[in-house]
Amino acid sequence: MAEIKQEPMSKKKLEYVRRERTKEMRQQVVSFGLMIFFTFIAFGMVAMDIDASFVIPVVIGLAFVQVILQFFYFMHMKDKGHEFAKLFMMTGMFFALSFIVTFIYIVWIGSPI
Amino acid sequence: MASTAKKQGVGSVLWDYLTTVDHKKIAILYLIAGGFFFVLGGIEAMLIRIQLAVPNNDFLSAGLFNEVITMHGTTMIFLAAMPLLFAFMNATVPLQIGARDVAFPFLNALGVWLFIFGGIFLNLSWFLGGAPDAGWTSYASLSIASAGHGIDFYALGLQITGAGTLISGINFVTTIINMRAPGMTYMRMPLMTWTTLVASVLIVFAFPPLTIGIFLLMFDRMFGSSFFLVETGGNTIIWEHLFWIFGHPEVYILILPAFGIFSEIFSTFSRKRLFGYSAMVFATVLIGFFGFMVWAHHMFTVGLGPTANAIFAVATMAIAVPTGIKIFNWVATVWGGSIEFTTPMLYALAFIPSFTMGGVTGVMQAAAPADYQYHDSYFIVAHFHYVIVGGVVFGLLAGLHYYWPLMFGNMLSEKLGKITFVLFVIGFHTTFLIQHFLGLWGMPRRVFTYLDGQGYNTANIVSSIGALLMAIAVIILVINIIMTLAKNQRVGRDPWGDGRTLEWSLPLPVPYYNFAQTPLVRGLDAYWIEKKANNGKMMPAESLEDFHMPNNSFIPFVLSFGLFVAAFGALYFASGKEWAIDAVADLPQHPWALWVLILGLAITFGSMITRSLKDDLGYYVTKEEVLRDLEEEEQRREN
């Protein structure tokens, strides 16, 4: 049960696995760059006093993009064997959204809908 | 450690249970503790019914009555129904999927100890200045105003048990995803396993909002924050939302495993495959999902507005559809079956009409405008007792009789079981059917007494007589349990004779490693298939070899004890402080409180760190030992 059932890898296989890992690392660095970039844009837009009705959806959208990058690349959700993880996180996000929407609209702030 | 027959001293048995990580023993711990709290909650129920039996009664004072109803609800939901369901989930699910244990045996033990310490803490309130008295929902405006430490016991006790429940939920989801035997695909899992899976998923998503809600309450009452204090900008509707975001799924967390137990019983004692298996699975998942989208139907009268009420009303009514699918499938399972009227089957048959009645009144209340009439009346009390008792408690009693041989290796008396059944079912309907009418006649819930001449007298005395019948039934059940344990007539494999699922393929008592060889599952009702095709012997999926098992550990107990200690520190922290809310501001100061809090948390985190630093690699069960056990089992069978 707890044994390493790994057959020794051939040198070629090992090199291949390493190459794949390096490739993945490159993707992760790129996504890190993107995340930094998005953060800059988000902070920049807010700092520049652009119209709020435009900034709010864009900033929230950028947050979601960042989180998707984080999940898929940093937390390896793009790899095989993460199906249930995706299912659970998506369910969680859906519930999260519904909690937040109700707390904005129906806790007696302003008029009831 | 292999021979369970060997006589052990009391001390070593006790130590074994304190440190066990075996799901079968943990199931027994849940059963004992849950059973104890069930009796406690039942006594509280009797006190309520004695007080309400006649008008203008002064058996309980108004304040004490509030404490009793609060503790009755809280105890029954958190400390009786859920742990008892966990007992059956622990006893059956790993066996049904062909696993040697759950995914996280250590966390399983942690879950049970957190529950036990939380339950004890909550009930200590009776001796330490008064129990919580704001109802099991503990709505914030009321619970902030409640003087003394009662509500603090509620908040801290539930926080501790809640953590245990969340841990167990994660554990079961992981177990069912990861530990299934070869061939046990999702669509071959027994319904008990399916409902456990869905209920556990609900736990994973429903308990964190409760945790947050209780933290808000704790911070307001014990650390001077102002989430619910309207004068400093707070908003008490937040509590209602958080509580019901948890509270509604909680209802499904309770009822789904009961549905699972009934599904097993129906197909076993009708000697038929469950009718519409895939529809049942689909309905279970759908109920789980909808269960999350309807919480505001508890808040129709808050004034959320017509749009919000309409959305939640429609979603609520939609749940009736998958539930209806289930009811029809059970009826169709029984239809044309070769029925055997055992005690579990009787409960299952009684469950269908009882639960359906509760469901129908549920749809009535889902209509938001009508709910303004029913709200806070005895109609509501009747409704939720019809679903909780007619559904969950019937399920628990059925499960107790059905799974008893699996857990203890002997059979409860069928004769006493049937007497219990008759008394309990008659008592149940006598108690609660009449309460629908009481509600419609205008009797509000949560009142400690009523006046003569309001027309409530006859109905209330009838209701109290019914409660008495239920109490007698439970006493007979306890006698039955004691007699069965004292006689201890052992039964062998498949004691009901009609077992269909994997758990019945095992010898009784089940070896601590469950399966000598992981079985190969060839279809739904795996054991039944092998009975038809292979003389009732499961085909092994692996050769007989050494396998790995987890070590026992005392850490779960210590870790939970740490939180128990810390809770006392938190409880008395705000007493008499100038920033405290009015409810506790006048109490004497306890300068030691902070240190107790720190000490308790130090014990808990110390245990966690110890656990993390040690390599806990478990041990191996050798092939020789398993072979010896198999031979012994063979000999016993020949005798």
Add this chain to the structure above:
Amino acid sequence: MAHMEYNVPSERWPAHPETATMEGKNKFVGFWIFLAGETALFASLFATYLALKDSVPSDDHLLAADLFALPLAFVMTMFLLTSSLTSVYAVYHMRNNNFAKMQLWLGITVLLGLGFLALEIYEFIEYTHLGHTFRSSAFGSAFYFLLGTHGFHVVIGLVWITLLIIRNAKRGLSVYTAAKVNTAALYWHFIDVVWVFIFTIVYLLGVL
């Protein structure tokens, strides 16, 4: 016992050491489910914060727009984002069976996390001086509870990773320790995910 085997030669080191054992697989699945539960936990916190934002007893209390300073939030974000990348490096080296570098990158992650934590404490002290405290208003309570819970997660993450560095220093790398490192890294990433929503919803939308 093979899963106790440390310093396995690279040819026999599995491609996915963190899930090479049943225990590792369970940990991996169980932890993702835990994170899904944490999503519901933080959702409740965000919801509470949004419901109580700027909800103060009187006009002399500071509101979100008066309090929050973007430069500080930006620097904190950079610290945490970078630490997320460094923990990715640690997992990369763990998979490559390079124990020393794994330890090094875990150490860097801890340092960056400490930097974040220091800034957060500095921020809280500033606000307290301005009269915005846990007890001053419902807004204050909600703000500190949301940020505090996140900060508490950071502390737990830091203690966890530090303990792993210490406990593994003498032992080295095995499939048993690999699973532990991977789980801690997942936790650390999730903390970053939550922070992305915090800087967006609390800070960016707060000053608008």
